[in-house]
Amino acid sequence: TLPLISEPDYRVQSVKIPIYESTANKGDILHPSLIVKNTGYNDTTKSHIKVSAYLGNYPLLPVTSTFPALMAGQERQVSLAYKIPGTIGYGGYVLSVIVDPDNLTHDTNTSNNMKKAGGIVTINSPDDDSFIGCEACWAGYR
Numbered sequence: 503t504l505p506l507i508s509e510p511d512y513r514v515q516s517v518k519i520p521i522y523e524s525t526a527n528k529g530d531i532l533h534p535s536l537i538v539k540n541t542g543y544n545d546t547t548k549s550h551i552k553v554s555a556y557l558g559n560y561p562l563l564p565v566t567s568t569f570p571a572l573m574a575g576q577e578r579q580v581s582l583a584y585k586i587p588g589t590i591g592y593g594g595y596v597l598s599v600i601v602d603p604d605n606l607t608h609d610t611n612t613s614n615n616m617k618k619a620g621g622i623v624t625i626n627s628p629d630d631d632s633f634i635g636c637e638a639c640w641a642g643y644r
Contacts, residue, residue: 510545512542512572513541515536524624527626528587530585532586534581535579536582552606556600563587582599591625594622594625596618598616599616601615
């Protein structure tokens with residue numbers, strides 16, 4: 503039987519970032535590429551669908567974070583852009599994305615809206631002597 507409410511079901515098929523962005527600095531822009539499919543019913547919102555991105559638990563700042571709504575069965579590759587916040591700690595993080603984080607499309611299955619990219623994005627520490635010799639600066643990373 504069909505559900506009473508006929509809504510879209512956005513599924514993140516894959517997430518990739520360019521290999522040259524696997525090492526980055528605070529303030530850099532990451533350009534993830536997603537393949538998203540609507541496996542549910544037509545999305546008739548006539549709007550753009552928001553995508554949130556994270557490095558570990560740190561939310562990335564949206565630069566280009568939406569794509570046009572998809573009809574039933576439609577699949578699209580989208581390229582987005584997010585800025586790394588200055589508050590993120592140095593080290594390695596997994597990139598993850600969530601399509602329609604606010605569930606504005608009334609998605610029928612939100613469990614498939616999130617996906618992690620393969621590999622790790624490493625946030626480089628400054629290589630100046632003042633940071634390298636600063637024991638307090640490294641205290642949280644040991």
